[in-house]
Amino acid sequence: MIAEQCSGRTLAFLGDAVWSLIVRRWLIEQGEGSGKVLQTKAAAFVSARAQASFYDRLHEQGFFTEEEEAAFRHGRNANTGTVPHHTPVQIYRKSTGFEAMIGTLEMEGKRERIEEIWQEIGKLSEMEP
16 A cells, blocks of 8 residues: 555554654663653654644755655645644644654655654754653
């Protein structure tokens, strides 16, 4: 199955897992071993607000390709069903778009590009565990 055959929600589902794995692996590599600490620190990278912010900042720099922007819109515009009460709809949709973009890259086997996105976010946020 190719990414173009998947719904935006499906791609976001995959992208969420891929992004979470990258963040969790990085935290463990940084020596963060406590479950409670790991969960708290991971939220700074996997929350809807964080993902929407990452997208906004990289988008403003023109970092994403046209294909990546199309994947983002595919996820952002997907019918997401319910939205968490603590997250504004606009933020939630942006984070879904970001996750769909990551999911699309994963489906296309573009893991190096996902790593480039991660590295660029690291530069922007001066990642600290």
